[in-house]
Amino acid sequence: MIATIQRPEIRSVDFCVDENIWGHRLYDEQLPHLAVLEFLGILGSNVDRPLRPQPEHGGAVTFKPQRQIRLRGLLFNNPYVESIAESAVSDDEKWKRWFECFRQGATGNGDEDMGYLRRSFSSFDDFAKTIELLRSSAFESRSNKRWSSKFVFPFGPDALYEDLAINAKGSMSNDRRFFARTGELLYLMLTRAQSGAELGDSLVERLFDSNAPMNRLVRVLQGAPQRVEEPKLTGYLPEARNSRFDRICDDWLSILNRDMPIYDALEHLIAITGLNMLLYFLERAKLVAGDDDPVEIVCEIVSKERTKIRALSGDSYQVNQGLPAKAVRVHVESVRLDARWSTNSQSCELQDVERLKLMRERFQWPPVDGVDEEDFTNKKPEELVDELVVNALARHAQHVGKIHASWSRAIGLSSRRLSRRTRYAPNDKLLKSIVVSIVKDRMQFDEFLAEVKSRYGLIIGDAEGTRLVSDKLVDQEELSENRNNLETRLVSLGLVRRLSDSCSFVENPFALQGDIEC
């Protein structure tokens, strides 16, 4: 049994169930790229000790996020810049009009005086063009999210900032809508990974180069960075060690070692992080629910012909979708198995007191002072457990229970293409990211498939799906056809070279030159 770190009291939650299982917290709306952005923010605030544990804070670390109000305002709260650039007036007039417009929309958090911009850009049109450029590379630039939740591409240390809610008066708060601490958990995971420190150094060197041209451009717009005053503490991650943490870390290291521009590596980092976090979510669920078998993800490789694998991967999706809720129920009910629950106390009353204490320790529930309209004082602990199961499942279904669906779609693992049912059908981007992280220079195709299964539980070919075949769920032939479909797909993506029947090699297009020659 791996050591679990004692959970600190988590304020602002009704009870701790999901938090005990997965940490505080995984959140469905924080898609993998947002998790990575949040992670980078924490890293950026800890460049002097990247991904090193901070024993003085227990299992957590502290950080001071940046807010960069000027930068984000210029990019995402500046809708008039195009129309002013296009208007047929003199350059002076354009600046004048724009300053006026921007001043009206300013939040009053250091974005009142933007005069410095004129000194940097020789014309207003240049300025407008720069804004357009940065917008075009932003994440979800076309989405209709509030402007304070849109993010510029992480070009460097000056481009990072935290998600905020900014109200009409300009006051800012963390409503944890899109930075819901999932990135904090990612930071903790990587800190607890065996090669965490190595990764931290590498990331700081590659990604936190304040002299990178695009970072300097961002800095021109933002000026001096704006940080929050008080350091913050990250959330809670239960396990001190987990092979999944090491997996993410090693995947990141190998992606960073490929011969590609760092900004391109980010895309693969995001996809592979999403996949690993999803697996963390499912694996934890399985473990807590008392199931020791590894997580299985049966993938259909979509091709022209419909195969039986489609139904099978749909089933596999359903099974995994059901895991977390099962874990929630088991976790709550397992309190009854605690030695203290069944201690034969002298009286029923004393035993109930002990049980209630135990529940409070475990779940921060029921509340000590019955502030809620509900009154718990009259209920037996046995009933309370049942009630907590109901409450926990209801809360779980709102967000945490949706993680599997929303993350697997976001990283391109699941799809409803050609079908009404959601199933696992990895898209080209994800496949490419997997190849980039697994294959150093080249690898025989069957070894690749075996590796894909052992790392990520993805079942594609017949050799990996022996269990499915022996359980008579599918013919071996269907699985090997599925495998062939993957091969064909990777060939057309330029990732596989075929020699003859049953012999092909997966090749990483971004292998370092030196690796191939030796």
Add this chain to the structure above:
Amino acid sequence: MHNHTGLTQGLLALVPADGSSIGNQTLFERLRSQFPELTNELYWEVRDALVEQGVLKLGKGRGGSVQLAGVEVPPASAWVHFLRSYGPSSANLAMFDEHISRALDQAGVQPINLSAPLLEGMVSHVESNAPGAMLIAGTAGDGKTYHCRALWARIGGDPLHWAAKGNVKELCLADGRTAVFIKDLSELNGKESDLPLQRLESVVLGGDNSEIIILAANHGQILDRLRDLGRRQGRDHPLRKPLQERFLQAGPAPERLAVFDLSRSTSRQTLAEVAEAVAGHPEWENCQRCSLRSDGKICPIDENRRRLLGEADQGQLAHRLGDLVEIARHNGLHLPIRDLLALCSNMILGCSNKQYAKDNLLTCADVAKIQQGGDIGKASIYANAFGSNLPKRRASGRPVFKAMSSFGVGQESSNAVDGLLVYGKDDARLKSDFDCFVACDRIYGGTAAFYSAQDAYLEGYEGARLEGGASEFLAMLEDQRRRLFFTLPKGELGYPHWSMTVFCFAGDYLEIIEALKQQKPVSDTVRGRLVRGLNRVLTGLLLENEDRIFIASSGGFTQSRVSVLCDFETASRRQGGIGMAIKLDEETGQPRLDVSLAVGSGNSVIYDLTPIRHEFLSRVAGGAMPASFSNECLQDLLAFKAKLLRQTEIIKSACAVADDDEVGVESSGLSLNFIDVEPGGHGFSRPMTVRITE
């Protein structure tokens, strides 16, 4: 006795009525399924009695088969039956060599002789006294065993000894060495292959000069076996890595191991040879005296064979077929000899109507039926060439038909061609073209069946309005398109035949290869189109530039939709060591784009131009993007773009180091190159400087 009568009748009913032969074992088993009590002795008793009575006669060969006596058999039927055994039926998927030799025995005809292209090299390797081993590698059906056997015979081995049981054969050579042949690694199960592999290792790496090992194996097989053996021995097998590198053409083979890779040898020439060997086989002479083609009757088998030989079209059919094989090969599909044989067999014998022909392959006995039905069009060689006579499942089981059907010939079309086929007969303006391209061919072109279906379609009888009512005509239309793909004359401007395939620009692709082979420049139109496509992919802008290449980024992801920052600009024509060159890869015979960003080796990025990538770029240049293969190629090209950007990064940082003065300027300003597009679509890069005031 009563029992015997029933048996006799049952047996006779099972012997093919057309006079072709059936093997004793097959006959016995089929008979037993009707008469479970049948014993072997009883079978022979009944059979021999029938032979004695003269009702049955023994088949040719070793007497393993019987056939009906007194049936007049078309003269070439034994040969056609034999050719059928090469065809795409389920019977010959495994143990092909045995299957064919059995069929050859039964038919008693001359075998199909193909050259063994690498044989001479092998013989001279043995004769040169070079020590070590030889590996004959290739896909199933490439002719590994064929080569092995030919080599065995050439260096003095006894064919009978070869045919005897046993997978490992030894032969003493004149120079005192022992030649050890390992016929096929796949026939050795699991650990049985350990010993041969250990022998191989000791000969190759251990310096044992007393033996020369000749080993035939699949690429994957030998690598797998070496891996397994290495694993069991707790080491990385020392031969595995070098062999893998050799197979991938990334490195040399070990010094004492000569690799003959058959999978690299099939091409247009191979197909031509196979087609010639099949269609020009001497056994066809027998058709001269066949009643099925007398009195103006058309025998589809005979007709198809002539068309494949190219008697009337100066070999155009074979040439276009060769084009298709080339394109498939450059797309990374390997078509082994066995598949090419299946293709040729199917082209001649194929028939889309299962009622006429079992397994969709004709025998001579089926010809009369198809003639009576007036349905010769069902055996069209043009449809057979794409495997469209076969059920989907069976066609997709064979790489060659999978490859052929991937061209989409029949489904793809152009307005001109469809207009011609549908209205040509009645439209005065199209009439002459129609007569020239369709009506002139009374067998597969302007057939009575086609005309009547066309009339029905055009007249709009009741049935045509119903859902699927026109399906018969539409199916015919597909076959007509397939025919036109092969028969439209070259350079017919109104009806370019490549536009009837998925690869509209494949003709240009083949021309690039041809030009490069002859060291001529690639045509400006084609090059310009490629550059335009490349620029559009790299920038995401609708550029028209053909003179230079913009290596553009968005600042962030390479993947992002639009990239307006020009990181680097280079000429679309190599000059002074800089710019894009189109070269031919000697090893694969494939063209590649070679974009050099600075003088000197190591400063260029290479993109292998497969037909599908060429098609993609060409279509992007034209502005149309077929959804079917857009995403795949796009990913592929984006990887290329990422490599270009990475190379740019490297070259720029090298320049920055060399140019120390610039650093001071850099820190006070930042220069960005935007790509601006003029209204005509011409793009140019415009520098913009941002001052840094801190």
